[in-house]
Amino acid sequence: MGCSKWRAAFNFGHLKVQSKLSVFFTMIVLFTYLFYCLNGYCDSLPRPVYDQQTNLQNKLTLNYGQEASQEQLGAYNASPASLVRDQLSDLLNSDVPSNNISVANNFGSKKFPQAIIIGVKKGGTRALLEFLRIHPDVRAVGAEPHFFDRFYDKGLEWYRNLMPRTLEGQITMEKTPSYFITKEAPRRVFTMSRHTKLIVVVRDPVTRAVSDYTQTLSKSPTLPSFQNLVFRNATTGLIDTSWSAVRIGIYAKHLENWLRFFPLSRFLFVSGERLVTDPAGEMGRVQDFLGLKRVVTDKHFYFNQTKGFPCLKKPEGSSRPRCLGKSKGRPHPQIPSEVLLRLRDFYRPFNLKFYQMTGQNFGWD
Template sequence: MAHRFLSSTNRFSARFAFIFTVSLSCTYLCYSILFCRSTIMTNQGYEGKRCPPSKSAGGKKLLGKLDNCASLEVRSALEESAARRGSSDVRDQSKTPGSSGSNWADTKLRNMSVAQKYGNKKLPNALIVGVKKGGTRAVLEFIRIHPDVRALGTEPHFFDRNYDRGLDWYRGLMPRTLDSQITLEKTPSYFVTREAPRRISSMSHETKLIVVVRNPVTRAISDYTQTLSKKPDIPTFEELAFKNRSVGLVDTSWNAIRIGMYILHLENWLQYFRLSQIHFVSGERLITDPAGEMGRVQDFLGLKRIITDKHFYFNRTKGFPCLKKPESSSQPRCLGKSKGRTHVQIEEEVIEQLQEFYRPFNIKFYETVGQDFKWD
């Protein structure tokens, strides 16, 4: 009897254990399925947010995918960029008229957005190194509308004033760029800084250099006019320009005069760079033919000629060209109020004396660079 009872109990225990195990396994399996499904859906939702499906997305390489994803957030990325850089040029560049369709503008927006998200801060490929009051700001503002150029808006003065901060500090100032884009900065005082060529060469022997030159007499008067607007009590132009005006002895220690002795500064640069690495922009032609000058700048930088005469109009009030009004703005893009000042009136005799002084320097400069800028 006892044996029969124990046998019955064992069978019951075995059945209970089997049922319990099966139940537990089913419960675990159900929870696992639910959990996995939730995870998959969450990941799909995240991927959809990060990069929505595109008709053209299948089979593209990574860069194409990044480009497609980033294009969906171009506007917000550009606004973030404008806030960081303290500049309104992004809105102005979004729809520059005068181009064939909006393809180039779309490319500019897309490249900027992708660069901000996936690009790197790199040392400059090219520098606008001079000269002061030659038209360097105009060249910078004109070239930076090109979709393959990212430029620093402010002058970092790294190779003349801040070199001890190091290249990492300098790199940190630069905008993010893609491998296909050019990083550019402008500091006009580099051209007359003796240490600048050696320091730039130490950064890279292959750096491309842009020098904007202008009639040295006109440049000196413009330089003086700018200084006078800040310091109205300085001596007259004639007093600063001459040691002895009666005999035509020019004071070459005055910086406004010395900057215009272009050949002296160029000889220093040619100790470290090939002439083919330096492109000279005519400040005069930049006013009369901005598209032509910018076309040559684009060629020098190895860029497609996208910036053309369709992008410019001549502002008679300021006396120089401006970029045409973008569709998204009610105002054209002209340089600031500090540009286009009316020059101080200088006696014709003083101008002739300075032209005579600069003539031998100009002739040697023409011969060295292979261009006649027709300043005489």
Template sequence: MAEYSRNVPMVSCLQLNSVPVLKLNKVVSQKAFVRDVKKMSPSQQTYGVELYHSKVNQFAPVSSTALQRELWQEACQNRDLMPSTLEGQITMEKTPSYFVTNHAPKRIHTMARDIKLIIVVRNPVTRAISDYTQTLSKKPEINTFEVLAFKNRTLGLIDASWSALRIGIYALHLESWMQYFPLSQMHFVSGERLIVDPAGEMGKVQDFLGLKRIVTDKHFYFNKTKGFPCLKKPEDSSTPRCLGKSKGRTHPKIDPDVIRRLHKFYKPFNMMFYQMTGQNFEWELEEDSGSRSSQD
């Protein structure tokens, strides 16, 4: 094993004497593997090599996409990349794609099973339009939202495989996380309330993390141009920190019938999400009032 690791660097999260390493060592130490390792060309794959690959795949990431490869590398190396944390300090890492990536819950649980998770959610219809708006700013040639949202608009068949819509099926994604983490380790932030009452939502986050409520109303002011609150330090006269240029874009006008159909599509998933989290985000009230955010 030591000789083999000279040419193939060990992933940092495979700790010496851990179960994965012991099982892996058992495989690569077999005489059949040592004999067959010389025949690793595609034309000479043997049982020993096949067995090795099958075992490695149990403890290594599925490399079907660059995102998954990056996710595994991040999950394994996070502790090495993070700054040193002293007693009484908390280190945070933010990656939105974790919540909707199938392999993330298991890998993060393997890395730190006592980790606390904070998930920010908003009305999935508004979220989908915001997602589309961001893509449109980079690819103005893409189809309209109305076209992408349906497999067959005449029949009312919504394309739930479109990532902008699939991400908003929160109950589906949360189900994967609940297989590894209890709700007591999760905190859900309302994206809508974060805009209208940032101090209130941040107060709940501080409580969840076991921190003293230091961030309060005096740390925020509402930027009418952006349509979002900005963060400031009361004792600091420097320029407040607002969201970047990529935020606060005006949403394109979407056919009201499409919005209505999407609300109907998401409703059962939203109800399930409310039940799973024990929180009512009241997204149906937005549907009833016909109001929605015009900016992302």
């Protein structure tokens, strides 16, 4: 009996010591956590949806060949949650190997883009951005932010937050091809920074229109035929310039709008055709324009016969080469040649004006 009393007293004392110790350790853990947070090391902890979106975009930035952009983002509304959902589904559905660097990037700071690919839709903007992203001094948002056309009211800080972090000497970039045709975009970009470098990938407006139509057709199979949409009056052959597939290709008109705010020296016009036939040559010009060392060269590309386009050679440690996804390089429907000829006639004067304005002959006629 006396022995068991003694044992109970011992156990009670032992328990007291134990609880004191656990309070002590909890305090240590709490203080350590507070110390780390105050020093800004809590970045990798779970955050609100809005911040996760930024993280996801950083992750997208490090993955090649996302088909996010135009198509998916065309469908999303302004809610950050839907943006996260769409981009997450991009990551999961992508046919691109996911073994690329996908570590969290907590180094550097988020800056406004110093260079933007502002157009044109279906010009080859995705290929250009993905080719640029192999450059170690380029960091870009994977998806299209659509800030200067759709989400301007969210404010510049919202926009900056979408950007990946960059270190000294690295360039922040994004691409949203609809900026080129957005009336308010030049003034808005100018307000952000008058020094922004502007890249426009242009492609023969006739093929561009067909490519644009092909994309819409892939989503709405009951769409009227190209020739039904392209003419305002089929008998007279009057072209319907209110159809966006036609309007986007009047490059001279859109450029005029931009030249009200930016001098020509701020622009680089990339040939969408040469981006396919000579990607390394075109990338050389782009890197020079951005003041970058020519790191992306012909040794990075090979021509994929099945795809019919240049793709990036597989990086070390990866099993697959990297081509753009299925939504790039779709076969175009057959359009009657007289329709295409009529459209070519329509574009000719605008093309000539564009060559004159840019001092470059793109050879579309």
